Amino acid sequence: MKEKKYNFFDKQLHKIILKSKLVKSTLFELEKIFFLKNEVNVKCLFITGLPRSGSTSLLYSLDNSNLFGSLKYSDMPFILSPNIWKNLTYFLKKKNEDFERHHQDGIIFNQDSPEAFEEVFWMNLLNEKYIGKNLIHYHNINNDNICEFKNFIKLIITLRKSKYYLSKNNNNILRLKDLSKNIENSIFFVIFRNPYHQAISLQKQYFKFIELQNQDAFIEEYMNMIGHFEFGKNYKEFFFGKQKIYTDKNKIEYWIELWIEAYAYLYKSSEKKKNIIFLSYEEICKNKIDYLKSKIKDEEIIQNINLNNFTNKNKGLIIKECKILDEALKFYNLMMNRL
Secondary structure, three states, rough: OOOOOHHHHHHHHHHHHHHHHHHHHHHHHHHHHOOOOOOOOOOOEEEEEEOOOHHHHHHHHHHOOEEEOOOOOHHOOOOOOOHHHHHHHHOOOOOOEEEEEEOOOOOOOOOOOOOOOOOOHHHHHOOOOOOOOEEEEEOOHHHHHHHHHHHHHHHHHHHHOEEEEEEEEEEHHOOOOHHHHOOOOOOEEEOOHHHHHHHHHHHHHHHHHHHHHOHHHHHHHHHHHHOOOOOOOOOEEEEOOOOOOOOOOOOHHHHHHHHHHHHHHHHOOOOOOOOOOEEEEHHHHHHHHHHHHHOOHHHHHHOOOOOOOOOOOOOOOOOOOOOOHHHHHHHHHHHHOOO
């Protein structure tokens, strides 16, 4: 399966739209004037967690039910004005090819596939103030921010003609408290995976994307424009308020410590909040829809999703002893017991 390549025109259009706050903000205001419907009643389902947790597989499974409205590759680069973009391109017929994503993990996408583009909204709204040179910081969201986010959600729902909004955004880790408190009719799925398996995958993708970005500079530029800082040369670490003990990304301990910090933070953020639900990747792979039935009470969703794409590829992976792994596994078991 080939990888998607952007031609010169595509690259220039992405840069013009996504690099200019003035352009994005103007298009968003026009989008609201022409397409915002305040009477829209929306149910929201958000997926978050560290990368390599199975979040994209869950996103695809839910989206394939045809119940949800989500951002798709076809909306690029007009993420803040997708209704305008759809009307402008209504008579254009693009070849809808299948591609394997750069991760080379078997996940295939095309123009109709959902993707984690929501961060473009937050970067524009918050002027990227939470994004440092090497870190992404925890940040609070005020009532005006929430109001604008709800407007953005309504615009996506209007575009997709759906009553459910679906989002996958790993950066929502750092705004989970405010979002879960202020977005009505919402469910937040925090998906996690065996810490050793997830750490191995994080480390592998980090170096894979460095190699890819060295071969094609636009990949790094593209990831910066959409707020994807998980891997590669533009990697930025989630900052939870304290300095890391392990700093060498060549060592698996670095990635395991990141796992501990992220999920401990998410675990604490979810206390006494019924709309934050932890999902085990291993349990989804093992029990498929039967597992999700205990988590999702909406029969319409349960009857229309297919989880056959969940296969635990790390089942036979030998876990090697390393520092702080025992601590990570204890916390992993704590989360598993809470399910």
